[in-house]
Amino acid sequence: MRVEPASVLRLNSDIRHTRLTGEGVILRQDDGEILVVNEVAIRFIELIDGNRNLDELADLLLQEYEVERDALISDLAEYTHELLGQGVLVQR
Amino acid sequence: MSDFAEKMRQTWEQNILFSVLLEFTYGCNLNCAFCYNDKTLQGKTISRKQYLALFQDLRNMGVLNLILSGGEPLAHKDFFFLGRRAREMGFAIRIKSNGHALHPATARRLKEEVDPFIIEISIHGSCANTHDRQTRVQGSFRQLIRNLHTLKTLKLRFQLNSVLTCWNEDEIAEMYSLAEEFEVPLKFDSRITPRDNGDQSPLKLTPSEGGLRNLLRIQLQSARQMQEGKTGNTPQTRTYCGAGASTVAIDPVGNVYPCVQWRQAVGNLHNQNIQQIWQNNAALGSIRKTNEQAQKNMLEQGEKAALGSFCPGMANLVGGDAAAIYPSVHLHSKLRKELLNNTGRQ
Numbered sequence: 001m002r003v004e005p006a007s008v009l010r011l012n013s014d015i016r017h018t019r020l021t022g023e024g025v026i027l028r029q030d031d032g033e034i035l036v037v038n039e040v041a042i043r044f045i046e047l048i049d050g051n052r053n054l055d056e057l058a059d060l061l062l063q064e065y066e067v068e069r070d071a072l073i074s075d076l077a078e079y080t081h082e083l084l085g086q087g088v089l090v091q092r
Numbered sequence: 093m094s095d096f097a098e099k100m101r102q103t104w105e106q107n108i109l110f111s112v113l114l115e116f117t118y119g120c121n122l123n124c125a126f127c128y129n130d131k132t133l134q135g136k137t138i139s140r141k142q143y144l145a146l147f148q149d150l151r152n153m154g155v156l157n158l159i160l161s162g163g164e165p166l167a168h169k170d171f172f173f174l175g176r177r178a179r180e181m182g183f184a185i186r187i188k189s190n191g192h193a194l195h196p197a198t199a200r201r202l203k204e205e206v207d208p209f210i211i212e213i214s215i216h217g218s219c220a221n222t223h224d225r226q227t228r229v230q231g232s233f234r235q236l237i238r239n240l241h242t243l244k245t246l247k248l249r250f251q252l253n254s255v256l257t258c259w260n261e262d263e264i265a266e267m268y269s270l271a272e273e274f275e276v277p278l279k280f281d282s283r284i285t286p287r288d289n290g291d292q293s294p295l296k297l298t299p300s301e302g303g304l305r306n307l308l309r310i311q312l313q314s315a316r317q318m319q320e321g322k323t324g325n326t327p328q329t330r331t332y333c334g335a336g337a338s339t340v341a342i343d344p345v346g347n348v349y350p351c352v353q354w355r356q357a358v359g360n361l362h363n364q365n366i367q368q369i370w371q372n373n374a375a376l377g378s379i380r381k382t383n384e385q386a387q388k389n390m391l392e393q394g395e396k397a398a399l400g401s402f403c404p405g406m407a408n409l410v411g412g413d414a415a416a417i418y419p420s421v422h423l424h425s426k427l428r429k430e431l432l433n434n435t436g437r438q
Contacts (some may be wrong), residue, residue, distance in 0.1 A: 015205075017156075019154050020099050021099065021108065025096065027209070036099060
């Protein structure tokens, strides 16, 4: 599955998440799996609203974290691919 | 230890509220002989508006688990409205229900509107005679079994919960078989307590020592089969359990307790919001200290700490001291030790 800067993402409907002591906890209700992710990853998840594309999500993250844009886009694309594979995200 | 287990340890250590149990109502469509709820509870019930404000506060605090309980939570007039809002706000919802009202239309609505992570359903025996005797509603077993099939068909995740009593203690194996038929876990609670208003009548159903031994024996066998026996790898924490450290329970009139069992109110939602109750609260501070003392007391028990089954809330009920070891801890410990010795495992 290709992930492009224009890819619009939404959370799978069975996903529940929160922040806990500086990290994120993601529950996949369908199989009861729990993922613990770092602070940037949970922020990324929080920003996904079903309307923003990857490019727009990167812009928002750039306002909060001091990272190079190209590197961030590349990391997000890779991470998004992983989350799509885990059933956390759905590409619209 | 998994990453998530470490996270849970941190919630206890750092007093981070993570799970909240809401007793929506003490109303119920069954009439269980051993029910602990105080149906004479006086006070102003929490309104829709207050629940919505509470949900927002809880999400702001990072709470993920919301447990909807009762009584029978579906008997609350706003159950679906509140459940739907809780889902929209992103809670992982657990429902504790007797399952009696979960006929196809309601179960479908539950899945579509509330989408719970799991429903914990109470079962009281392996046959109608026993189950209906405990619920005091004729036909409740047959209705329950029908509804469990519905839940299965709709792919609603559920587990079965049971309270061990002297009426069902001879049906433990059959109840586990029933759970296996539905391919769901069955969890027993062997503690029967007086009602929250002090009424001692539920204690008449206390299981016998033989019944308890039978339960522990079956559980031990099952743990071995699943290779999930206690290994001593459980991380040591400051408090004995999450009561008042990462959890609270809230009754229908807004009293906030450290947990559903530990009925020592630390505040009321009519007077303060949950954030105010959770922070800088002397009563909660005292609860947490007691919970730490309970942990110390259990550790001093050595082997009994590993083999016994302690609950600060139960200790508080039994003797008024939530940190004091009470007699059934020793009984559990003794029975487990016997069973382990008999099967050649220390």
